[in-house]
Amino acid sequence: MIAKINLEGTWKLQLDGAKQGLRLPMNDTITLPGTTSYAGKGNPNESAHADCLTDEYAFEGWAWYTRTFIIPADLAGENAMLYLERTRVTTVWIDGQELGTHDSLSAPHVYPIANRLTPGEHTITVRVDNTDYPTKGGHMTSRDTQTNWNGITGRIELQFYGAAYLEDVRTYPNVEERTVRIQAKLAGAEAAALTVSAVAFNASRSHEPAARTFEIDGGQFEVVYSLGDDALLWSEWTPNLYTLRLELKQEGSPSEAYETTFGQRAFKAEGNAFTINGTKTFLRGKHDGMIFPLTGFAPTTVEEWLRVLEIAKSYGINHYRFHTCCPPEAAFEAADRLGIYMEPELPFWGTVTDETYDNHNEAEQLYLIEEGYRMLKAFGNHPSFVMMSLGNELWGSKERIDGILKAYKTFDNRPLYTQGSNNFQWVPVILEHEDFFCGVRFSRDRLFRGSYAMCDAPQGHVQTGPQGTLTDYDDMIIPPDISGEGAIEGQSSGGEIQIQYGTEAKTVQAGASEGVLVPNVPVISHEIGQYQTYPDFNEIAKYTGPLKARNFELFKQRLADHGLDHLAEQYHAYSGRVAVEAYKEELESAFRTKHLAGFQLLDLQDFSGQGTALVGVLDAFMDSKGLISPEEWRTFCSDAVLLARFAKYNYEAGEQFEAALQLRYMRPEPLLGYTLQWELTAGNERLAQGEAVASAEKSGDLVDIGRIGFAMPDVPTMTKTTLRLQITGTDIRKSYHLWIYPSGVAADSGGIRLFEELTDEAAALLERGERVVVMPDLTRLTNAVEGTYCVDFWCYPMFRSISESMNKPVPVGTMGLLIDNEHPLLKRFPSDPHATEPWRQIVEQSRSIILDGTSRELQPIVQTIDNFERNHKLGTVFECRVGAGSLLVCAIDAKRAGETTEGRQFLHSLFEYARSEEFRPSAELELTEARELLR
Missing domain, CATH: 2.60.120.260 (Galactose-binding domain-like)
Structure with a gap:
């Protein structure tokens, strides 16, 4: 130009x-x-x-x-x-x-x-x-x-x-030979002299290879330019870049120059892993739909993309998957500078067809194929453009999809290609010409993600519990004994199946299953997470551009209409704490999996559409929601993650604690001779400690550091402890909360007027001023919502609608607990104000009674947070005055709760309270109201 x-x-x-x-x-x-x-x-x-x-x-x-x-x-x-x-x-x-x-x-x-x-x-x-x-x-x-x-x-x-100029310039790095092959077209001249030069920038040191002049002919040409043996390589750790300058010279004409950003790198799929310049890397990805609420369109300035990507990188992200979209040039430039691995995707979410399909649309297919070529030509020179996907959750002709992959790879072999993200959802296949696989399962029960929608059940281990830190997906990806593994149940011969399709349901043709699918390419887990938090209504004021948060305003009004608006900030904070812990387990499960090559989060930031899915620890503006710091998030999402693998979080005093210590190490430099120190503390008191040698000889190792074991100390009361791990002299650390319970605690209800419903006898006792405890028969309780521990998946209104259209169970839709942890009922079961592991199995054996229409004074001791569509006032444990008496309602299955250490401790605390003089509720209900609530 x-x-x-x-x-x-x-x-x-x-x-x-x-x-x-x-x-x-x-x-x-x-x-x-x-x-x-x-x-x-x-x-x-x-x-x-x-x-x-x-x-x-x-x-x-x-x-x-x-x-x-x-x-x-x-x-x-x-x-x-x-x-x-x-x-x-x-x-x-x-x-x-x-x-x-x-x-x-x-x-x-x-x-x-x-x-x-x-x-x-x-x-x-x-x-x-x-x-x-x-x-x-x-x-x-x-x-x-x-x-x-x-x-x-x-x-x-x-x-x-000028009269002569360059078109379609493409750069092909060769890391082994430290050269770059340049392909281009010379237009407007039969021949010219081409001078190639390069200058390093964004680099660890200066480097300027010697310029070289080539004589080229008109039309397509190819030259090879040497960067020298001391060439700087590009990667996530060292994003060294070059400005590559191509200058055309002809006698009697002004010189014509073309400049492009270039990075010397080799991003490959080798076995079950990705490598960058021969070093293994693990993709810590996030989904991106180009949400920019202040403008309503994606920015085209490098500065704004640097802001966004730097925030993501501060949370340990090294990879971006763009859902059915391709970002502008500035995004690739920013990713080049920061060392982010980019995967744009064709703008398509549907069925790829050929002439054998009744709904075949050849014009659309050809447009999409050409769109891919345009993306490769426009952005393919960027070192950050390392992967490409044909679309999201595609169906249709496997032969046509594979043919498109083959054609793209022939045209441009620089990026790695995949058939799409989570294609053929229930009947996945790995195609001949794809370089990596991105999905959520290999059969109905071979799951390698921690959460699923109810319409896509079975749900994942993060949702269903009980929870320790032992889960990985290695046996799901590579079955230890595949001889008896069959095709997907009920689908071995193909036919019609019903799937989630975007925000709706769709009937598709499932191809016949060909038996056990064992991957021979790197596997990425698709759209992991999707743990929702309640809206932060303070965010409404941030929408100063053309996009308005009228959805938030509607949700806020709904909450106020139910008389619960005073709890909004607690709902947001306490649902968020459960979501963060779910993300921690989700990510650690991925890092524990040797056969997994990476993941793509959905999401680090909120998704402002599809029902309004507030699934991020950052809001839609990429601002923190105050739930977790980037430093703490990086303890379970970085290129070096410490892992303690143990069976459970709750222990009785004297019980043996056992944990295997591992390190997923993805840094290029060896970690040799370092010391891992660990300690178990309660407040300022150290209960146990030890150390071990921590070494990793090469990137990609899942290192077994050793095991720790000790007897849990005797404690007079239920005690929350913290297990801390730290590799001294590094930023590599981790912490977990464990709970210890006094031994020999019994759930003794002696002396308590205990009923399964508000019988006439119970009513008479209340009229006489007595204390009554009702623990309803959960199988007969109709005015209630099922108990569940984990927060809702994605968002309730979207998946309620999908489940209903597919005639499948609707999601429970609740979002954690709001606990009055200062209440004397919990004196012997000390709790955080939000749900934590001691509550998991208790809540899973419970119901949340719908208390809509009751006074604000009736504030449950253990309240379940409902979603923003229903906004029920939900109480698992609440108390009130009925007549002259005191009523305590606990909708928990006492028999099943009593089978666990934590359940017995909770029941002990509840029964002790019910016997005490502290049981003096202030809120009042009429007997008829109470009976209606417990119907």
């Missing part, structure tokens, strides 16, 4: 929702780059979406943009192209002459200007259409994420080239 004219600034605008055509004079103006919504153009949108953010100025149709520009004399007659970095479907006219139409959602629109521009003023008109796309567009156009905006974002410019 010899020059460019920036076309950013003020343009005339005409909105044309009815697509009637351009009308002059144009009646409005807009600043580009930008979108109509961001500029506040159009009629205000009065809608209030409950399932996603609301675009205040949503507009769909044609938008006409026009402006004049000046061509200076020295650029007149030169080769020129119009460059629109990111937009929708565009048609362009210059001086009234149409240049054509482009429809890429993922790559720049570049228009060659056939008629040479003359000196002086010219007029450009661009029509942008954000309807009737060749494909639905996934998260490139979804209102759930970056919205279906209309406009032009990023660079808008006229680019000028």
